[in-house]
Amino acid sequence: MVLGGCNFKTTVACSEEVGHVSEVSLAAENAEGAAVSGEGALRLLAAAMEGRRRGGEREREEAKARYEVFVRSKKGRKESKARREVLIDLCCSAASAVAVLAFFATVVLR
Secondary structure, rough: EEEOOOOEEEEEEEEOOOOOEEEEEEEEEEOOOOEOOHHHHHHEEEEEEEEOOOOOOOHHHHHHHHHHHHHHHHHHHHHHHHHHHHHHHHHHHHHHHHHHHHHHHHOOOO
């Protein structure tokens, strides 16, 4: 579920013998994939619980569309971050190569 720019993931574990719930986990992450702090996640969760429930087909489609927008924006940010890191790596490699060549040039041309 996407709410307030955060993605909530729930996991429920049941025991195999009797089928009772043995564990429930809730994780909240922002669009970059970073975990949302406990207090922030609880505030968002409280807001979600206080909100009115919508169950129609139209509302489900709107929620699905919001989730798809969230996923696309998260993917876009991740790709942008990866491009930026590649550019930084390339610049660092070029600067290192220039430094090594300058060192060799000073040693050889002495």
